[in-house]
Structures are given as structure tokens and as C-alpha cells.
Amino acid sequence: MNEGNNMANILTTRRRLLxxxxxxxxxxxxxxxxxxxxxxxxFAFFVSTSPFMIAxxxxxxxxxxxxxxxxxxxxxxxxxxxxxxxxxxxxxFGIGSSPTAAGISQAIGYEVVAMMDNIGPAxxxxxxxxANIKTPADFKGRNVAVPFGSTSHFRLLGFLKTNxxxxxxxxxxxxxxxxxxxxxxxxxxxxxxxxxxVKSKMLAAGGEVYKTYDTxxxxxxxxxxxxxxxxxxSTANPTAVAGILAAYxxxxxxxxxxxxxxxxxxxxxxxxxxxxxxxxxAEYDFVPLKTQLASAWLGAPGVQGKFAGVLKGTADFxxxxxxxxxxxxxxxxxxxxxxxxxxxxxx
Amino acid sequence: xxxxxxxxxxxxxxxALWLWLTLSGVVSDLFLPPxxxxxxxxxxxxxxxxxxxxxxxxxxxxxxRVIVGFGAGAAVGTLLGLAMGxxxxxxxxxxxxxxxxxxxxxxxxxxxxxxxxxxxxxxxITLLFLAALPVSAVAARDGVRNxxxxxxxxxxxxxxxxxxxxxxxxxxxxLAEIFTGARLAVGIVYGTLIASEIIAGTSGIGWMILxxxxxxxxxxxxxxxxxIGFMGxxxxxxxxxxxxxLVHWAGR
Numbered sequence: 001m002n003e004g005n006n007m008a009n010i011l012t013t014r015r016r017l018l019x020x021x022x023x024x025x026x027x028x029x030x031x032x033x034x035x036x037x038x039x040x041x042x043f044a045f046f047v048s049t050s051p052f053m054i055a056x057x058x059x060x061x062x063x064x065x066x067x068x069x070x071x072x073x074x075x076x077x078x079x080x081x082x083x084x085x086x087x088x089x090x091x092x093f094g095i096g097s098s099p100t101a102a103g104i105s106q107a108i109g110y111e112v113v114a115m116m117d118n119i120g121p122a123x124x125x126x127x128x129x130x131a132n133i134k135t136p137a138d139f140k141g142r143n144v145a146v147p148f149g150s151t152s153h154f155r156l157l158g159f160l161k162t163n164x165x166x167x168x169x170x171x172x173x174x175x176x177x178x179x180x181x182x183x184x185x186x187x188x189x190x191x192x193x194x195x196x197x198v199k200s201k202m203l204a205a206g207g208e209v210y211k212t213y214d215t216x217x218x219x220x221x222x223x224x225x226x227x228x229x230x231x232x233x234s235t236a237n238p239t240a241v242a243g244i245l246a247a248y249x250x251x252x253x254x255x256x257x258x259x260x261x262x263x264x265x266x267x268x269x270x271x272x273x274x275x276x277x278x279x280x281x282a283e284y285d286f287v288p289l290k291t292q293l294a295s296a297w298l299g300a301p302g303v304q305g306k307f308a309g310v311l312k313g314t315a316d317f318x319x320x321x322x323x324x325x326x327x328x329x330x331x332x333x334x335x336x337x338x339x340x341x342x343x344x345x346x347x
Numbered sequence: 348x349x350x351x352x353x354x355x356x357x358x359x360x361x362x363a364l365w366l367w368l369t370l371s372g373v374v375s376d377l378f379l380p381p382x383x384x385x386x387x388x389x390x391x392x393x394x395x396x397x398x399x400x401x402x403x404x405x406x407x408x409x410x411x412r413v414i415v416g417f418g419a420g421a422a423v424g425t426l427l428g429l430a431m432g433x434x435x436x437x438x439x440x441x442x443x444x445x446x447x448x449x450x451x452x453x454x455x456x457x458x459x460x461x462x463x464x465x466x467x468x469x470x471x472i473t474l475l476f477l478a479a480l481p482v483s484a485v486a487a488r489d490g491v492r493n494x495x496x497x498x499x500x501x502x503x504x505x506x507x508x509x510x511x512x513x514x515x516x517x518x519x520x521x522l523a524e525i526f527t528g529a530r531l532a533v534g535i536v537y538g539t540l541i542a543s544e545i546i547a548g549t550s551g552i553g554w555m556i557l558x559x560x561x562x563x564x565x566x567x568x569x570x571x572x573x574x575i576g577f578m579g580x581x582x583x584x585x586x587x588x589x590x591x592x593l594v595h596w597a598g599r
Contacts, residue, residue, distance in 0.1 A: 076561070078560075078561040078562065081562075081563060082563065085377060085378075085563060102562050102563075106377055106562075106563055107377075108377070108563075148558060148561065149558075149561040149562065166399065167398070167399040167549075168399055171549070172549060173466065173548075173549060174548050174549060174554070174558070175466065175546075178458075179458070179461060179466070179546060182458075182461055182462050183461070183465070183466045186462070186465055188465045188466045188467070189466075318562070321398070322395075322397065322398065323561075323562040323564070324562055324564065325564070325566070
């Protein structure tokens with residue numbers, strides 16, 4: 001917004017200078033401001049198999065925002081945090097709950113406006129069949145890979161902690177998706193905690209699922225992908241934010257009604273086959289927008305949902321891990337969840 | 348103005364600007380931590396380490412990588428360069444590869460090294476080795492080529508053998524350039540260190556900076572930068588000290 005205004009000012013001053021005294025400056029300044037298009041929305045997103053890709057591909061986001069959209073592809077939630085802190089991103093789709101908890105704790109200045117999905121079993125431990133890993137103790141001395149700072153990392157550390165394993169007993173390695181796949185193929189790692197498509201590739205290449213998510217969720221290690229907005233942007237453009245959420249809701253409905261048709265579109269957008277897109281999406285729990293307003297999830301305006309507690313728990317864990325300096329109290333997280341746009345979008 | 352005074356002035360001005368920016372609250376501590384926080388972060392790192400490893404382990408891991416990678420790269424590179432400078436055929440054989448490798452950004456072939464050599468220390472050290480090798484080779488070759496013809500003629504006329512000429516005339520004359528190459532190489536290796544620690548890291552100062560940056564822990568990032576910076580100066584000074592002892596005649 002600020003940038004847009006500056007642009008308009010520069011344009012008017014320029015014209016004033018060029019055209020000189022012949023025309024009244026006031027007459028000229030007015031149409032220039034009216035004609036100035038709304039500032040483009042800086043939209044951070046992941047290329048992933050999510051129904052959101054239907055809304056993106058269909059141009060629904062531009063329509064709802066009423067402005068040009070700068071699509072910024074990111075590879076991690078940390079990049080969104082950095083971009084938001086720098087003020088160069090307005091919206092972030094699909095940021096994980098652990099980077100979000102970190103961002104809110106550091107008062108970067110953004111709010112959670114909705115949830116994209118509850119991750120559940122979609123991020124899970126894959127172990128090499130031949131390594132014969134059956135109990136937590138079998139992980140001792142093994143190389144386990146995970147992208148650091150991700151929701152999977154949070155889960156893995158939770159798994160170690162709940163089983164009294166230290167990060168010295170288990171060799172935890174920081175590997176991104178493609179590097180993890182390479183290390184798996186070479187036999188450098190015996191286990192990896194990650195999401196698909198790398199997870200399904202590892203399973204296909206001699207891996208098996210080592211189930212951790214159910215006990216971890218019960219122990220409070222819930223992870224989700226969220227939709228966030230820079231507070232300065234959302235307060236200035238509430239209608240646009242609600243409209244974009246409604247567009248996402250429409251895409252979600254399209255997926256629920258016909259997963260096969262949706263998978264074709266999503267697969268094309270994400271660059272994977274329709275079958276793969278369908279299989280990947282089936283692992284996620286895409287909570288309908290209306291359900292998100294229940295107190296079991298984000299809550300409604302004036303009603304605190306459970307999710308504030310999840311974010312607080314995540315932030316406390318990150319403090320313990322020394323990833324962030326300090327975490328505020330649960331009220332700060334409740335305040336950072338703003339469901340008013342979501343209520344407008346479904347209403 | 349005396350040089351040391353100018354240095355002291357810029358340092359003081361920078362510190363004053365830092366104090367003013369952070370203490371007046373103009374800049375959020377997310378972007379630039381105030382001195383107190385930086386000190387706390389340093390004390391915390393010294394006492395408790397970073398992510399289940401002590402600060403010294405991180406420093407030692409990085410230093411070992413740099414020393415082994417640089418040492419091996421500079422040694423092999425220098426030998427290769429000496430041979431290239433002395434024998435035209437070897438130069439013709441090796442030059443295309445050395446010249447191709449030298450300007451190549453290390454990040455470009457990082458992924459290949461991981462696929463070939465795995466995620467352990469081997470790929471990290473090989474990356475540093477490959478960064479040091481071409482610079483040292485080119486420096487040694489140029490050193491040999493710049494040995495004055497007259498010196499070799501004199502040695503020849505005194506009846507020195509080919510080997511004696513190489514050991515007693517060519518090598519000492521090239522030593523000054525070899526050291527210049529080594530100091531250049533250590534700088535490049537140092538710059539490559541962070542890239543090498545991106546991969547499957549859990550240790551090293553470079554990895555610490557990257558990992559802290561992911562959570563915008565600018566206090567740890569700044570402490571890491573200060574440590575890595577002073578380590579770099581120390582390494583360079585060490586090489587310089589060795590050089591002045593060994594090649595005390597250089598430049599005279």
C-alpha cells in the first residue's frame with residue numbers, strides 16, 4: 001500500500017514538472033491518483049499438491065484481490081518469515097505451524113487468517129526395511145534426515161523427546177527434499193521424516209512407514225499448514241483477504257465434490273501426475289473453512305480456539321530447542337489468530 | 348592522519364551508530380540485536396553451546412574442514428602447478444581442467460558431490476579441496492614461469508643438474524607467488540565453507556549461522572559472523588607469518 005501511494009506521488013510530481021504551469025496542478029493530481037491501479041499483492045506460496053492450486057490456476061485469487069498478484073514461490077516457512085519481516089510479502093499460503101509459532105513469538109507482524117490443512121499422517125517417518133527398525137531404541141546410532149525448521153523437524157524432535165532419546169543418540173541430519181532422496185538412494189540414511197512426494201518415493205525405494213503421528217498428536221505435537229497475512233495488509237484490505245479465503249473455499253469444495261477432476265488440475269499445476277496428486281492429497285486432512293471456525297480448531301471471532309494452545313506449545317518447544325529466544329503467553333497467540341476474515345468468507 | 352587512528356575512528360563510528368540504532372529503538376532487535384543481547388548470546392553459546400554441541404565443537408569442526416580441505420588442495424595444487432610450469436606437456440594436459448574449475452562457482456557442483464560422495468565429511472572436504480586446488484596450481488605455475496632466465500643459466504653454467512636447478516633455483520624463486528596463491532586459496536576455501544555446511548549439517552560455524560538465520564535469530568547470526576570473521580583473519584595472519592619466515596627475501 002505504501003509503495004503504491006509513493007508511486008502515485010512520484011507520478012503526479014513528474015507530470016507537474018513536465019507539464020509546468022500551463023495546467024492547474026490540482027486538476028492533474030486528481031486523475032492520476034484515481035487511475036493508479038491498486039498495489040499488487042505479494043503472495044507467497046509453495047508448489048504443492050493442494051486444492052489451493054485450483055484457485056491459483058483459475059485466476060480466482062487475482063479476481064478476489066481485485067489487483068495484480070505477484071506470485072512468490074518459496075521452499076520453506078522460514079523464507080516466508082523472512083519475507084514478512086522485510087515487508088515484502090502480504091500473504092503466505094501453506095506455512096507450517098512451527099515457523100508460524102516462531103514468527104508470532106518474534107512479533108514479525110502477521111496474523112493467522114485460516115488453516116490450509118491438518119497434516120496428520122501426511123508427514124511421517126520412513127525407515128529402511130533392511131535396517132530393521134521396530135522400536136524407538138532401534139534408532140540409536142542411526143542417521144535420520146529431516147528438513148530443519150520444518151513441521152516434520154518439530155515432530156521428529158517430539159518423537160525423540162517423548163522416547164527419551166537425545167540428539168546425540170540419534171544422528172539427526174539437516175536435509176532438504178531432493179538431497180534427502182539422494183542420500184536415501186545412496187544408503188547414507190536409514191530414516192527420514194518428511195512429506196510427499198519425497199516420502200512416497202522413499203517408500204517405493206525400500207522404505208516402510210514407522211508410525212509416530214498418532215501418539216505424537218495425542219501428546220500435543222499437532223502440526224498444520226496455515227494461511228497468514230501481514231497485519232498491515234489485512235487491516236487495510238479486509239475484503240480482499242476474505243475474498244481470497246472464499247476463493248480457496250470454492251477450490252476446496254471442487255476437490256471434495258470431485259477429487260479426480262481436481263487432481264488433474266492440481267497435478268498439472270504442481271508438475272506431478274494426476275494419480276500422484278490424488279494420492280498425496282488423500283493423506284492430508286483439508287479441514288473445511290466452516291469447520292475451522294469451531295473451537296476445536298481456530299475458533300470464531302470472540303471465541304478462542306484450541307489452536308492458540310497448539311501454537312503456544314510449539315513455540316515453547318522451539319524455545320527449549322533454542323530456535324527462538326522467548327515465547328509470549330497463550331493470549332498473544334489467540335490474538336494472532338484473526339478469524340474475522342474467515343467468518344466473512346463463509347458467511 | 349595516522350593509519351591506526353583512521354581504523355580506530357571508523358570502528359568507533361560504526362559501534363556508535365550500532366548503539367544509537369538499537370538503543371533508541373529505531374531498529375527492531377529482530378533486524379539488529381543491541382549489544383546487550385549480543386553479549387548474552389555469546390555467553391549463552393560459550394556456556395551451553397548450540398543445538399546439542401558446544402561452541403568449540405562447532406568451531407573445531409569448521410576449522411578441521413578448512414585445514415584439511417585447504418591443506419590437501421594447496422599441496423596437490425602446488426605440486427601440479429610446479430609441474431605445469433616446468434613441463435610444457437603437463438601444462439597442456441592439465442591447464443584446460445584447472446582453468447575450467449577455477450572460475451566455477453562451488454555451489455554449481457555441490458549437488459553432484461553429494462550424489463557421488465554422500466553426505467558425510469568426504470563431500471564437504473572435497474568441495475573445499477576443489478576450491479583450493481586450481482588457485483594454488485595457477486599461482487605455482489606462474490611462479491615457475493616468472494623465474495628469471497638468467498638465474499637458471501647461471502646455475503646451468505655452474506654445472507647444476509636439472510633436479511638441482513629445480514630444487515635450489517626454481518622452487519625457492521616461485522615460493523613467494525606460491526604463498527600469495529595460498530592466501531588467496533584460504534580466502535576462497537573460507538568462503539566455500541558455509542556452502543559445504545549447508546548439506547546435512549549438524550555442526551560447524553557456517554551451519555550454525557544458517558540454522559539460526561532460519562528462525563531469524565539475528566543475535567546468534569551476528570555472533571557467528573564475528574567468530575567466523577576473526578577465525579578468517581587469524582588464518583590469514585598465520586599464513587602471512589609463515590610466509591615472512593620462509594620467504595623473507597620476497598619483494599627485496
